[in-house]
Amino acid sequence: MKYILMMNGKKSDFEGYARWSKEDLQANVVFMRTFSKELKDSGVFVSTEGLGWPSEAKLVRAGKDGEPITDGVFPESKEFLAGYWIIDVESPEQAYKIAARASQAPGAGGTPANMPIEVRPVLSGHADLGL
Amino acid sequence: MKYILLMSGARAGVEAYHAWSKQDIEAHMAVLQRINKDLIESGEFVATQGLAEPKEAKVVRGEKNGVPVTDGIFPESKEFLLGYWIVDVPDAERAYAIAGRISAASVNMPIEVRQFATHEAKSR
Amino acid sequence: MANHPYDVPFEHLLRELAPQVLGAVARRFRDFSSAEDAVQEAMIAAFTQWPQEGIPENPRGWMIQVACRRMADQVRSEIARRERETAVAAETENLASLLEIEADMDPDDTLILLFMCCHPALTPASAIALTLRAVGGLTTAEIANAFLVPEATMAQRISRAKQTIKASGTPFRLPSPHERAGRLPAVLHVLYLIFSEGYVSSIGSHLQRLDLAREAIRLTRSTKTLLPENDEVAGLLALMLLTDARRAARTGRDEELIPLDKQDRSLWDHVEISEGIELLTAALARGSVGLYQLQAAIAAVHDEAERAEDTDWPQILALYELLNRVSSGPMVTLNHAIAAAMVHGPAKGLELLRALDSDPRIASHYRLDAVRAHLFEKMGHHEAAIKHYRIAAARTTSIPERNYLMTQAARLASD
Numbered sequence: 001m002k003y004i005l006m007m008n009g010k011k012s013d014f015e016g017y018a019r020w021s022k023e024d025l026q027a028n029v030v031f032m033r034t035f036s037k038e039l040k041d042s043g044v045f046v047s048t049e050g051l052g053w054p055s056e057a058k059l060v061r062a063g064k065d066g067e068p069i070t071d072g073v074f075p076e077s078k079e080f081l082a083g084y085w086i087i088d089v090e091s092p093e094q095a096y097k098i099a100a101r102a103s104q105a106p107g108a109g110g111t112p113a114n115m116p117i118e119v120r121p122v123l124s125g126h127a128d129l130g131l
Numbered sequence: 132m133k134y135i136l137l138m139s140g141a142r143a144g145v146e147a148y149h150a151w152s153k154q155d156i157e158a159h160m161a162v163l164q165r166i167n168k169d170l171i172e173s174g175e176f177v178a179t180q181g182l183a184e185p186k187e188a189k190v191v192r193g194e195k196n197g198v199p200v201t202d203g204i205f206p207e208s209k210e211f212l213l214g215y216w217i218v219d220v221p222d223a224e225r226a227y228a229i230a231g232r233i234s235a236a237s238v239n240m241p242i243e244v245r246q247f248a249t250h251e252a253k254s255r
Numbered sequence: 256m257a258n259h260p261y262d263v264p265f266e267h268l269l270r271e272l273a274p275q276v277l278g279a280v281a282r283r284f285r286d287f288s289s290a291e292d293a294v295q296e297a298m299i300a301a302f303t304q305w306p307q308e309g310i311p312e313n314p315r316g317w318m319i320q321v322a323c324r325r326m327a328d329q330v331r332s333e334i335a336r337r338e339r340e341t342a343v344a345a346e347t348e349n350l351a352s353l354l355e356i357e358a359d360m361d362p363d364d365t366l367i368l369l370f371m372c373c374h375p376a377l378t379p380a381s382a383i384a385l386t387l388r389a390v391g392g393l394t395t396a397e398i399a400n401a402f403l404v405p406e407a408t409m410a411q412r413i414s415r416a417k418q419t420i421k422a423s424g425t426p427f428r429l430p431s432p433h434e435r436a437g438r439l440p441a442v443l444h445v446l447y448l449i450f451s452e453g454y455v456s457s458i459g460s461h462l463q464r465l466d467l468a469r470e471a472i473r474l475t476r477s478t479k480t481l482l483p484e485n486d487e488v489a490g491l492l493a494l495m496l497l498t499d500a501r502r503a504a505r506t507g508r509d510e511e512l513i514p515l516d517k518q519d520r521s522l523w524d525h526v527e528i529s530e531g532i533e534l535l536t537a538a539l540a541r542g543s544v545g546l547y548q549l550q551a552a553i554a555a556v557h558d559e560a561e562r563a564e565d566t567d568w569p570q571i572l573a574l575y576e577l578l579n580r581v582s583s584g585p586m587v588t589l590n591h592a593i594a595a596a597m598v599h600g601p602a603k604g605l606e607l608l609r610a611l612d613s614d615p616r617i618a619s620h621y622r623l624d625a626v627r628a629h630l631f632e633k634m635g636h637h638e639a640a641i642k643h644y645r646i647a648a649a650r651t652t653s654i655p656e657r658n659y660l661m662t663q664a665a666r667l668a669s670d
Binding site: 004006047049050051052056057058059060061062063066067068069070072078079080081083086092096097099100101102103104112114115116117118119120121122123 | 135136137178180181182183189190191192193199201210212214223227228230231232234235239240241242243244245246247248
Binding site: 149150151152153155156157160161164181183184 | 509510511645648649650652654657658661662664665666668669
């Protein structure tokens with residue numbers, strides 16, 4: 001069963017992250033690398049991506065002529081997706097355990113940030129046989 | 132360059148979608164399928180995923196001892212990620228055009244477009 | 256048929272040979288785990304070289320030789336690392352002739368491998384992956400593609416599965432008849448899971464995926480050949496054939512789900528249905544009423560009806576009552592409720608469902624709401640039906656299911 005583990009943040013969180021010390025950034029990078037490796041070694045890794053900064057984000061709608069309109073504005077309180085992992089595990093409990101581990105990523109000051117990680121099942125194209 | 136096109140909605144919007152007519156739901160699905168097929172044909176398609184509805188979401192924090200603490204989350208008005216497309220395109224404009232098409236197919240819901248962070252030293 | 260990345264006609268031959276080669280090499284070197292890696296490499300070598308050089312005269316012998324050479328190389332490099340002579344080193348220096356190895360082969364090797372790969376210590380996902388590779392002769396890439404995970408992840412999953420088996424100290428031999436009886440259910444369950452994973456729609460996976468259902472049928476056939484007297488195996492094969500027979504009618508033009516009562520039965524595969532019924536009849540004639548035989552019998556009753564309205568629901572109901580005694584569980588109860596509704600009316604079906612509300616295994620499962628919705632609809636309680644269709648749609652993690660359930664709700668809402 002595939003799950004997505006999402007790390008979200010408001011604009012202010014990203015701005016805070018950008019001001020971390022070099023050591024704190026490095027510790028975080030090392031943790032993430034180790035974490036991904038753990039996922040790969042245990043045979044549950046499907047994918048992971050980090051997303052570009054909210055300042056680069058665009059909100060797109062279609063205009064009357066089908067051309068995209070990209071001047072949409074995000075509310076200040078909006079939580080942006082910072083990055084995600086997709087894992088393939090045997091149970092939701094296993095997914096939560098892995099998410100808890102991701103949540104331990106070190107933050108400012110080098111201590112575990114205990115960031116909330118959103119966990120959702122990924123839909124499959126699989127249809128039940130009803131057996 | 133890889134972009135992720137995010138479709139989000141709040142609970143009210145999701146419930147409204149559930150109340151669409153049969154024809155509208157089927158038409159919507161058909162258009163999204165058509166978009167996927169076109170993207171596959173053009174070689175721009177990387178992935179698409181739908182996520183289980185917000186009721187199935189959990190927010191997890193790690194406790195000091197690593198034991199997961201799960202909360203059932205989300206106030207009514209909060210927006211959730213419903214699904215996404217990942218496309219591989221030459222530039223941002225093409226990503227916006229694809230997002231526009233998805234938006235048009237989905238009652239002009241705004242589609243958030245984000246570029247993937249790369250591991251390369253220079254961002255393109 | 257699978258659209259293999261190499262698109263070669265001999266992939267079928269390779270898949271047949273792989274477990275035989277693995278059996279021979281594992282037996283020779285008494286190391287299942289390393290042998291399995293060596294055979295994978297031999298398979299990849301075959302895929303690379305045979306298109307250019309043609310299929311060898313003795314393809315199995317060719318693969319055994321390549322695999323043995325890999326094994327010998329690996330042993331030699333390990334010895335070089337340890338810098339000491341061992342009995343194994345002596346053996347590899349005098350690599351037995353191919354004739355000897357082939358003489359040692361046992362038709363039961365595939366069965367030994369099946370029991371090994373479906374080891375109770377493995378998680379279902381690991382057992383499935385290992386079985387498909389070691390017994391099915393599929394490549395890691397093919398299996399990864401079938402399950403939509405990266406190849407490296409699948410390789411790691413298989414590697415860890417083999418470590419678990421190694422740690423368990425399982426010898427390369429057939430379990431005793433007594434052990435076999437205890438272990439066979441796990442084997443059949445893995446085959447069953449491979450079969451039921453086989454039904455996927457292709458959105459998001461533009462590489463055509465391996466036909467897992469066909470693989471499951473093929474592997475179950477092999478198992479039946481090796482255990483011809485076993486009715487559970489026959490029952491499972493019958494169930495697969497009778498279910499697979501409906502495949503073409505199951506999805507519409509836009510990949511939408513078509514339920515059983517709406518399917519175009521002219522699209523059903525009647526050859527598969529005949530074979531399934533034949534297998535089933537033979538098993539039932541021997542008096543066996545195990546889990547798979549009963550499920551196959553239910554499928555047979557459906558498949559024998561020319562039109563949905565001709566379905567012999569009383570017989571199906573009786574079979575579910577029997578199934579409940581053999582293997583009760585929430586899924587059986589769900590299907591039992593549907594059958595009861597068809598015979599005694601939807602209220603009866605809803606009554607049976609109430610017992611499930613307090614069963615934590617199923618209380619929040621989408622199928623409970625889906626079946627409830629269906630029964631409410633039959634009673635004409637449209638509001639309740641719409642409500643439960645929507646709950647089910649929100650709960651399912653299957654896109655085609657979700658689309659179907661939302662469409663049903665929408666249909667009723669616009670009436």
